[in-house]
Amino acid sequence: MAENIIVDNLAIEAEDDENLLELIRRAGIDLPTFCYHSEISVYGACRMCMVEVEGRGIVPACSTRPEPGMVIKTHTSQIRDLRKMIIELMLANHDPKCTTCPESGTCRLQSIATQLGVRDVRFNQVSSHLPIDNTSEAIVRDPSKCILCGDCVRVCGEIQSVGALDFTGRGADAQVVTYFNKGMGDVECVNCGQCVKVCPVGALTAKYHISQVWDAVYDESKTVVVQIAPAVRVALGDYFGEKPGALTTGKIITSLRRMGFDRIYDTCFAADFTVVEEGREFLSRYSKGENLPLFTSCCPAWVKFAEQYYPDLLDNLSTCRSPMMMFGSLCKDQLSQELGVAREDIVMVSIMPCTAKKFEASRPELSKDGNPDVDFVLTTKELAIMMQENGIEYDKMELGSFDMPYGFYTGAAVIFGASGGVSEAVLRFAAEELNKGSSQEFHEVRSSSGVKVATIQIGEVELKLAVVSGLANARALIDRIRNGEEHFDLVEVMACPGGCVNGGGQPVADDYEAIAARAKGLYDSDKMLQFHNSSQNPYLKQIYHEKIDEEKAHELLHTHFENRKRIHHDDFVLGELPDEVELSLSICFGTSCYLRGAQELYNRITEYIRENGLEKNTEFKANFCGELCKKGPTLIINGKVIEHCTYEIAIEEIQAQMAKRK
Numbered sequence: 001m002a003e004n005i006i007v008d009n010l011a012i013e014a015e016d017d018e019n020l021l022e023l024i025r026r027a028g029i030d031l032p033t034f035c036y037h038s039e040i041s042v043y044g045a046c047r048m049c050m051v052e053v054e055g056r057g058i059v060p061a062c063s064t065r066p067e068p069g070m071v072i073k074t075h076t077s078q079i080r081d082l083r084k085m086i087i088e089l090m091l092a093n094h095d096p097k098c099t100t101c102p103e104s105g106t107c108r109l110q111s112i113a114t115q116l117g118v119r120d121v122r123f124n125q126v127s128s129h130l131p132i133d134n135t136s137e138a139i140v141r142d143p144s145k146c147i148l149c150g151d152c153v154r155v156c157g158e159i160q161s162v163g164a165l166d167f168t169g170r171g172a173d174a175q176v177v178t179y180f181n182k183g184m185g186d187v188e189c190v191n192c193g194q195c196v197k198v199c200p201v202g203a204l205t206a207k208y209h210i211s212q213v214w215d216a217v218y219d220e221s222k223t224v225v226v227q228i229a230p231a232v233r234v235a236l237g238d239y240f241g242e243k244p245g246a247l248t249t250g251k252i253i254t255s256l257r258r259m260g261f262d263r264i265y266d267t268c269f270a271a272d273f274t275v276v277e278e279g280r281e282f283l284s285r286y287s288k289g290e291n292l293p294l295f296t297s298c299c300p301a302w303v304k305f306a307e308q309y310y311p312d313l314l315d316n317l318s319t320c321r322s323p324m325m326m327f328g329s330l331c332k333d334q335l336s337q338e339l340g341v342a343r344e345d346i347v348m349v350s351i352m353p354c355t356a357k358k359f360e361a362s363r364p365e366l367s368k369d370g371n372p373d374v375d376f377v378l379t380t381k382e383l384a385i386m387m388q389e390n391g392i393e394y395d396k397m398e399l400g401s402f403d404m405p406y407g408f409y410t411g412a413a414v415i416f417g418a419s420g421g422v423s424e425a426v427l428r429f430a431a432e433e434l435n436k437g438s439s440q441e442f443h444e445v446r447s448s449s450g451v452k453v454a455t456i457q458i459g460e461v462e463l464k465l466a467v468v469s470g471l472a473n474a475r476a477l478i479d480r481i482r483n484g485e486e487h488f489d490l491v492e493v494m495a496c497p498g499g500c501v502n503g504g505g506q507p508v509a510d511d512y513e514a515i516a517a518r519a520k521g522l523y524d525s526d527k528m529l530q531f532h533n534s535s536q537n538p539y540l541k542q543i544y545h546e547k548i549d550e551e552k553a554h555e556l557l558h559t560h561f562e563n564r565k566r567i568h569h570d571d572f573v574l575g576e577l578p579d580e581v582e583l584s585l586s587i588c589f590g591t592s593c594y595l596r597g598a599q600e601l602y603n604r605i606t607e608y609i610r611e612n613g614l615e616k617n618t619e620f621k622a623n624f625c626g627e628l629c630k631k632g633p634t635l636i637i638n639g640k641v642i643e644h645c646t647y648e649i650a651i652e653e654i655q656a657q658m659a660k661r662k
Contacts, residue, residue, distance in 0.1 A: 003068035008075070014068050020061040021049050029074055032083065032112045034200045035149040036062045038511075039497065040158050043150045048083055048112070052076055080116070087113050092123035094201070095144040101202040102140075106508075108200035109147065135183025138191035138207055138358040146176050146203040152195035159497060161472035162305070164189040176203075188308050190471070192301035192495040193355030193504015206355045206505055209376045210386055216347040216375070217260040223339060224347045225263040226256055227327050227406075230271070231353035231417030231500035232380050234521035238507035238514075239384040240394040245517030247525055250399025252351075252383075255392045257400060263335075266402050267350070268409030270327035271416045271425070274298065275534035277557050278320045278422075279429035286463075286489060291315050293466075293481070293488040296422050297561075298322045300360035301495035305471050307564035310478060319558045323416060324350050324357055325366050328373030329556045331406060334547065343371055350377045353417065353503030356495065365559055379505025405539035411526030412534045418519035419469040419499035420447040423492040427465075428533045431458045441532075446523075448516055450497065451477060453488075469494040582617035582661050583609075583654065586636040589622045593632030601633050604647045608654070 004011040007027050017023040019042065024031055034046035042063045049061040054071035058079065073079075090109060098104050133141035150167070153176060157163045164187050168177050178187045196204045216224050228249070237246040256264050282294050297303055297318040306317060321329065328348045336343045350357060360366065361374040378386070387394065401407070412428050415421035423445040431440055435458065444454040445465055450473040456463045466488045468474045474493045480486040496502045501518035502509065509515050526532060534540065548556065587593075587602050602622070609618050631643040637653045 005066055005068065006071045008073060014066055017066050020051060020053075020059075020064045020066055020070075020072065023066045024051070024061060024072070024074055031061060031074060032115060033062065034108060034112075034147060035151055037151060037155070037198055040151070040154045040198075043154060045148065045150050047086060050079055050082060052079060058082075084116050084118055087116060087118050088121045088123055090147050091118070091121045093126055094147065095129065095142070096125065101145070102205040102208065103202035107202060133178075133183050134207070135185030136189065136191065136207065136359070137185060137362045138355040139184050139189070139193065139196060140205050140207050141178075141184050142203055142205075143175060143177075145201050147201055148174055148176065149200060150176070151198040151200065152176060152204055155194045155198050156189075159194060159470050159472055160190065160192060160305075160495065161475045162188060162190055165195065190301040190304045190308070190495065191356040191359040191504075192471070194496060196355060196504050197506075197508055206379050206381065207358060208382055208385075209358070209378060210382055210389075213349055213376050213378060213386070216349070219347075222345055222347045223262050223335075223341060224260070224349060225265065225331060225335065226261045226349045226351060227265045227267045227270075227324065227331075228252060229267045229324065229350070229352045229354075229417065229500065230414045230522055230525075231503060231506065231518065232351050232383070233525075234417070234501065234518040235353060235380050235506045236384060238509075239381070243517070244509065244514035245519075245521035247521050250401070251394060251397040253400035253402060254397045255387050255390075255394070258392060259386065259390050261349070263403050263406075264400075265327070265331065265406035266409050267323050267327055268413035268416070269406045269537075269539070270330060271323040271413035272410055272534035272537045272540050273326050273330070273557055274320055274323045274416075274422075275412055275425045275429050276540065277326075277553070278318050279426045279433065279534075281318055281320065282426060282490060283430060283433060293491045294318055296490075296492045298416065298422055299356070299494050299496075299500075300354070301356035302471065302474065302493040303561060304356070304359070304564065305474070305495065307561055309475070311563035313478070313482075314561045314563070317561055319560065321366070321557055321559050322357075322360065323413075324352060324377075325360065325373055325559070326557050327406070328361075329366070329368075330543075332368075332371075332373060333556055334543070343368065347376070348372075348374045350374050351380070351383050352377050353380055353500045353506045354496070355379060355504040357505075380503075380507065381505060405542070408537060408539050409529075410534050410537050411529040411532040413537075414525045414529070415522050417500040417522050418446070419494050419497075420445040420452065420467045420492065421499065421522070423465055423467055423490060425534060426490065427456060427458070427463075429535055430463075432533055432535060434458050434461060445492075446519075448498070448512075448519070463489045465489065466491045468492065469499055470497045471495050581619045583614060583657060584619045584621075584636075584638050585654075586621040586623060588624070588632060588634040590624050590632070592630065593634055596632040598633040601635070601645065601647060601650065605635075605650055605654075608651060614658075 005014050007024055010027055012023060012027045021031060021036060031049045033049045035043045044060045044063045050058050051061045052058050052073040130143040153165050156165050164178055165176055167174060169175050196206055216222050233247055233249040234245050237248045253264050285291055285294055295317045297320055332343050332346050335346055358377045361372060361377050366373050412425035415424060424442045427442045445467050447467040450470045452467045454465050466477060468477055498515045502515045587598055589598055609615055633645050635642045635645040635650055638657050642649060
């Protein structure tokens with residue numbers, strides 16, 4: 001029999017807990033933390049979870065492994081004073097404008113200060129008012145509110161393998177910054193919003209579009225149409241006391257009608273189109289053996305990730321727009337004709353679980369004559385705020401129904417919000433096409449893990465699929481595919497772990513069980529619907545038959561992708577700018593050059609410049625051309641372009657240029 005661990009005089013049987021914090025929480029004791037998340041590495045920066053272990057003194061619970069026989073106290077006078085002092089120091093170094101902060105009411109700094117009874121701050125206010133970064137279409141960064149917990153840095157690097165944020169400086173000068181301290185919209189951020197979800201304060205928030213939407217609703221000359229994504233309906237209830245995964249569709253619809261929206265539709269209607277278009281595309285590619293595996297294109301964070309890091313695989317991405325963008329394009333085209341109004345007078349509002357959808361809506365190719373297919377994107381949280389602003393009493397809302405025909409959908413569409421849902425929906429369509437009428441579920445691709453691989457037999461056809469969530473997992477899988485270690489016919493990628501149910505615009509879930517409950521809510525909804533295959537949607541059939549031909553369908557429902565610069569800037573000066581420039585160097589750090597050794601070349605040239613006393617008169621710049629070329633590394637020396645540059649070639653040219661100067 002395992003020896004117990006004593007926590008606050010309570011005997012707890014030791015299990016497979018990773019650390020004392022998990023064990024203590026399992027005992028029903030809520031230890032406050034800022035920097036602990038079970039899915040990312042232990043950092044131990046905030047020191048809020050300190051506990052007293054008999055014989056060892058005070059230790060951080062998050063980074064201490066449980067051992068049988070331990071005697072632990074989680075609350076003592078010393079620990080209480082320590083936690084209060086930490087909170088006071090944070091508050092003294094924090095922007096105090098809490099009432100106007102987007103996170104006010106849900107901020108962990110607020111809640112822990114209240115929990116610990118902090119009423120006064122003994123330290124002088126020393127926070128510096130740094131400029132707010134509004135450059136991103138999706139995320140706002142307010143460095144004055146950062147508490148240096150490191151959550152955003154770790155989730156961006158470990159879960160998404162993007163690394164758009166990192167620490168700089170030491171001690172009182174420490175900050176979390178982007179590359180070269182550029183704006184979030186100018187670096188390789190993919191807008192997934194996972195940093196927003198883990199940020200315990202208001203240093204990183206979604207960019208709100210609430211005011212613009214209210215202006216549209218109040219404008220009588222506009223027809224304001226709203227579409228609701230599937231993952232929203234199983235998460236909004238979290239803000240109003242519902243259990244995780246509770247289906248709230250009917251109450252959302254009634255609330256939106258009271259708020260003044262003219263037409264209320266379902267993104268799932270367009271998801272049925274996505275299934276049909278992507279299913280046809282997949283079967284065509286599979287029969288020809290061309291551009292396989294087919295990668296899904298529903299997730300805009302994944303698409304931007306692919307454009308930045310894997311431009312050589314863009315031909316493998318499905319050309320289908322995401323369901324949100326399909327809906328915007330199709331609805332504005334058809335509704336303007338049905339209502340006899342100009343396309344510009346239809347305002348399309350999308351309620352999404354995702355911050356990256358805000359960026360996606362701003363892409364110029366997803367518009368017509370400058371008029372965007374989707375005008376505004378609201379996150380689940382923004383919808384909850386708008387409902388509260390409007391005085392909606394959620395628990396008293398009657399159930400409503402969508403407007404037709406764009407509110408009708410099949411079960412294949414509603415499961416899009418869960419990881420594996422897109423693959424299953426496409427497989428249902430493919431099975432019917434190949435077997436002429438058969439319909440079945442494919443539980444093999446339903447995924448609660450980061451990577452799931454399945455081999456599916458449909459008649460005589462055998463398909464190998466991969467379902468991936470979390471971009472670090474996607475990177476690892478793609479690298480294996482490129483190296484010839486893996487082969488797949490279809491790969492579904494979602495940037496957020498678990499899929500859209502865990503999107504950057506969703507309520508923050510305390511544990512993964514809540515995410516699983518949201519996914520279950522979508523699959524339960526599928527079971528209750530009349531049709532489970534997208535091709536069975538009668539309104540979809542009608543539109544294909546009567547309103548759009550093949551050419552029109554391609555125009556409205558498909559798009560293109562292109563190689564994208566990771567950092568939007570022509571040149572960065574590396575080091576201090578000299579008073580007099582004798583030697584001007586510029587090196588490309590674009591993906592192609594970087595992979596061909598640009599970083600090592602830069603380091604060696606920099607070392608040569610220092611060793612030879614050339615720093616005072618040398619300007620060294622970096623650029624990020626983003627071109628997918630095979631000419632790297634590329635170095636420019638006093639205007640002379642050297643492709644396939646080596647260290648020896650670079651030094652020879654530097655010496656020649658300096659000889660000319662002399």
